[in-house]
Amino acid sequence: MKAPDWFWKGLLNSYTQIFFSENKLFAAILIPVSFIDVYAGLFGLISVLFTNSVAFIFGLDPQKIQKGYYGFNSLLVGLGLGIQFEPVFILLFIVLLASILTLFISVTLEGVIGKYYLPHLSLPFVFALWMLMLSTREFDALNLNERWIYTLNDLYIIGGSSLVSVYEWWNQLAIPSPIKSYFLSLGAILFQFSVFSGVLLAVGLFIYSRIAFTLSLIGFFAAWAFYGLIGAEISEVGYSYIGFNFILTAIAVGGFFIIPNIYSYLWAIILVPLVAIIAISVNTVLSVFQLPVYALPFNIIVLVFLYVLKFRTGEQSRLFTWFVQRNSPEKNLYSFLNYRDRFYSYTRGSLKLPFFGDWKVTQGHNGAYTHKDDWSHAWDFEIEDEYGKTYQGSGDYPEDYYCYNKSVIAPADGTVEDVIDDVEDNVIGQKNLDENWGNTVVIKHSEFFYTKVSHLKKGSLKVKRGDRVRMGDILGVCGNSGNSPYPHLHFQVQETPYIGSKTLKHPLTNYYAGSGS
């Protein structure tokens, strides 16, 4: 991965990830909106750039930096600090420290929550901003922001009187109170407390995903109805930054983490009152410390619900979780439907073993009882002679082994997704645990349907990334690279294109993994 990738894509995704998106057009709306309060926007941007850079220098996974997993929580903390305080120089110092703190909390929660195959969502933002709000009260060098009254001036400087009048027009618009609250709640996600910001965000959300937009309305107005029913103070939903919890929960459960269908929409509605109960009770506790709840209720309910889904026994029905996140409800839905049609037909016969002649299965997949194998199948193959031996002579050299140097072929038509070809072959008895899989080819046959052959001989690979292959095409020859003390061929079916990914490298992937382990 080239540096610009983690830098530029990481920057954009740190904005869109707030809405579970990687849509660049959406980013082009979110970034300007974050600058409606100029200094908030500025400190938000600084937070993203600094966090991603520290993460890269520190040696964290560039792929995650690029996805915006670390940046988006820091962005929210930066926005929150920027809107709260006057932009003195010392604030810059605090924002940089806050970025490091948020990054560390992100990584820690990724590790802890990731063990349960759950995403850490915006919990790092919540915890980090609480810490900062509690401590900065004691910092005499920081002064509370009083530029709320100057927003119009700022806007005038940026966009002239036309921008000011657009802004004013929206805020003073005689739209019904709940709709106004909806827009304010949307804007509050980026700490931009104006109807104008909310309208722009609604447009962006609509562009990114019609499903997500619909769900945002459903979530918000279900909450509105619930507050009316129980007689709670309705204005809180709109004005105390609680409202966006309902919006984000509905999007997450209704269409993002679950394949959107009638049942996902139903649960999105059922969960709204639970979010309200959490929000009100947490608010009662936090008010003692004069802290807002931020996005905590959304985080709690979504994490708990996703976790509970894993405890369903039997096959998934009604509520389906995805295997590979496509970062859009629409794409997830499409992939799911596509997958359901194609996956089974493929596994029912159209796959050939990746070699000519008779080899022998010498080992089932190690760790056959772990969750990973619920969806993958792996075998090790060797060639044996009539006496059951796998080599001639002393067996001290790779050449003694029957399978060594034998051709490895494509098990079905597809596209080469990934290739490793630079791992030295081992001497017999040695294992290379640092490069576990050795020389490897991953082929994509269809959505969610990949095969991988590993431990090939160095220098033998005939294909490169992007090549189209037909069933039976030669990929290379069997070798002894990677975690392979003697020549053999590892072959497996998988739903993702990653090579030997450890679970934590893809915390958002494949989190459906059987009952709670």
Add this chain to the structure above:
Amino acid sequence: MKAPDWFWKGLLNSYTQIFFSENKLFAAILIPVSFIDVYAGLFGLISVLFTNSVAFIFGLDPQKIQKGYYGFNSLLVGLGLGIQFEPVFILLFIVLLASILTLFISVTLEGVIGKYYLPHLSLPFVFALWMLMLSTREFDALNLNERWIYTLNDLYIIGGSSLVSVYEWWNQLAIPSPIKSYFLSLGAILFQFSVFSGVLLAVGLFIYSRIAFTLSLIGFFAAWAFYGLIGAEISEVGYSYIGFNFILTAIAVGGFFIIPNIYSYLWAIILVPLVAIIAISVNTVLSVFQLPVYALPFNIIVLVFLYVLKFRTGEQSRLFTWFVQRNSPEKNLYSFLNYRDRFYSYTRGSLKLPFFGDWKVTQGHNGAYTHKDDWSHAWDFEIEDEYGKTYQGSGDYPEDYYCYNKSVIAPADGTVEDVIDDVEDNVIGQKNLDENWGNTVVIKHSEFFYTKVSHLKKGSLKVKRGDRVRMGDILGVCGNSGNSPYPHLHFQVQETPYIGSKTLKHPLTNYYAGSGS
């Protein structure tokens, strides 16, 4: 499992599980007592029925629903809400939401705490009711219950003047203050705050288990003595619902989770002051938020103590934990003594291998270093020829394998506990991970002593559940079903009757598992 099982047994067990019991007679006392305040009882009952039904529809494990694991926490939440508020229609809506919330918290804690092989006890009740008490303060549609003063009227309606006079007689009885407090503490477990309720519960507890009853007295009066010694306000024990924490802790540690003996009683007494320290300190914190401690101290101390027990090195001595929970201190004790006598004699020679002639061990149990194997032994068997080969011909067909179609026999006398006979045999090289064990027979030889043979051939099984078998009786023939890429026989010794149960399916089972993993 038939629907009535999870429904009816789940209903009764949701009441008795509060006292770690599955005793139906006990349930017959608990349920009426929960209705002494009629509306509390009603909303408690509704909570149980709704929770268990949602759990079933959602696809959670029916066996756990039947055990009352999910229902009993919701019951407590329902009772707590029912006693707190006037029974308006909107309360029904809140109670249903509360049931879902409690269920979700139960499943989540089951997953998180279950990873440590610990039960979640009544923590879900504590967390859920806190959330609801904090949030319902803001619900104008709910009014506080004022029917304390009408209890006598209610009793009159139910049982006439005779019931009223019984109730009155007990409450006004000139019994010593600590004894009165003991009964009030017992009653408080079901949110029934009267001596009358407490007396009925004490009778029920006595019927269920004399050991548990004795421990309840020991726990309570040890606490009474400690409060006197340190000069803390003694009335708190009886009147602020803290008292039952001592009772439940003493029962849990003294006789339920640990085999009752002199040392378990000693620790039950030692832990009482620790429960008091936790109770008083947590109460100081929670009083800021006007929340009661409920059962938190009991939960903390019991979980910590059970967890610490696992870190003992060497063999268990003095304090013994059980392998299979029999849901009664007396039965646990009996099983333990029985087990100590029989288990070892069985494993010392009276067990035959489950086949005729010479087979070969081709694989020790996969994952031989995990805790599960501390108490189980598993082997895979195949037949090999003089060249070490396990098949003749190409090995591409099951029939090529020497062990295929060979008889599998009962390794000792016993009763067939479970049978799976409907799993298709695999073609060579395929594995069926969805039905891991394939066709399987589990035989019970004595308490805690079961054997299992797996991967049998479909259609070959000669036994059914409940059959008595003698050592050497033919059970079926070796096949290739389940997680079996080529024909072989899996044989293991186990202490529970379950087939390939994952740990989390039996969170209360076998939690003694070596040091802390």
Add this chain to the structure above:
Amino acid sequence: MKAPDWFWKGLLNSYTQIFFSENKLFAAILIPVSFIDVYAGLFGLISVLFTNSVAFIFGLDPQKIQKGYYGFNSLLVGLGLGIQFEPVFILLFIVLLASILTLFISVTLEGVIGKYYLPHLSLPFVFALWMLMLSTREFDALNLNERWIYTLNDLYIIGGSSLVSVYEWWNQLAIPSPIKSYFLSLGAILFQFSVFSGVLLAVGLFIYSRIAFTLSLIGFFAAWAFYGLIGAEISEVGYSYIGFNFILTAIAVGGFFIIPNIYSYLWAIILVPLVAIIAISVNTVLSVFQLPVYALPFNIIVLVFLYVLKFRTGEQSRLFTWFVQRNSPEKNLYSFLNYRDRFYSYTRGSLKLPFFGDWKVTQGHNGAYTHKDDWSHAWDFEIEDEYGKTYQGSGDYPEDYYCYNKSVIAPADGTVEDVIDDVEDNVIGQKNLDENWGNTVVIKHSEFFYTKVSHLKKGSLKVKRGDRVRMGDILGVCGNSGNSPYPHLHFQVQETPYIGSKTLKHPLTNYYAGSGS
């Protein structure tokens, strides 16, 4: 391990472990300093002795008791209670209960935090003392200590007027305020709030480690600078027991858990402001409950930082963590440099296989993909005949196996570190899971470079602990003891001298284990 070891070493280490040390000279300073307030020191000492004894009787690992892992948290709790209350008899009772509570919390956190390969530091002390401070408020039998004013009297009794004048001289010394605060902060670690105590501790720290002493200064004065910069109340650092958090964090990160170099010092400085942010925010929350923060900020930041380090992809650079803790920054540094030079040369050829002739690798290490193997290599060896068979005859007796009774030799020069020689050999097909490794020899070849051979025959071992061996020396013969259903030889390279240690037996060891699993 003999009883005196866990008792006497456990006593001393419970004092030095506070500073991550096992230095006896340091202990000789710490213990007297803890007695400057006589009763505090006394209750501290009682806590250590009682905690370690209970741990031993309970059956916890004597090695950990000896290291002071359990005792040091209880010591701090005992000191805290002793300084707070008048030394009435009932206080002794409370201190003993507090010791049990602290021990239980220590073990629990060891298990929970140990799962992440992190140490539990002084978190148990923090949690336990909070509980006790909150609850003892309600104990009328305890009175607050008023002997601050009598300290001089006490000193006079112990050391006469000369000791009093030394004490006075230091406290009234006209040293600059920050330096005075530094000494007060150091003294506060042992709840001895005087400049005199701090000076003595500084001397002890200097004797133990110059690196640690330097870091203590860096940490404290970086905090001083940060407080000045942000305009927070600087006196808090010195007087409210927050100051030592900076000192301990700097030592832990700068030199103890990380090999000291320029980057570790840099991070020690960067983390100081984060400790300050945590300290101030946590203090704001806790002041509602009138609780001090104690060592919480230090614990949070160090644990989070050590955890985040594990998520670095690729090889370690700049910041290096150790494999075996030597309990001194200097020794860690020396070992690290030594290791870097020797380890690689050894593994590149100078190691022979531990037998004569040709054996065959029949199994790679089970669990080859787990973190443990990132640093170890293990193989099982058998002898096969020309047909690939490992035995002649029926294979029902150990003597049938070719490898049985064959000599096992030292793979390189070294010293015998550990020997097990009393495990019975199994009959064929049985496994001894209670004594997994069977008869075993561990040889130390150099720092962090050990080899182990296992499953040897009982009665065949030719070496004993402490023997020097040369490459090729006979250690014993291949047998069938331990987790070995048929004769074979297990051989592995490891960095620690322990036999088959489970991870949790060495929670402070080898915590660098690849990305977060």
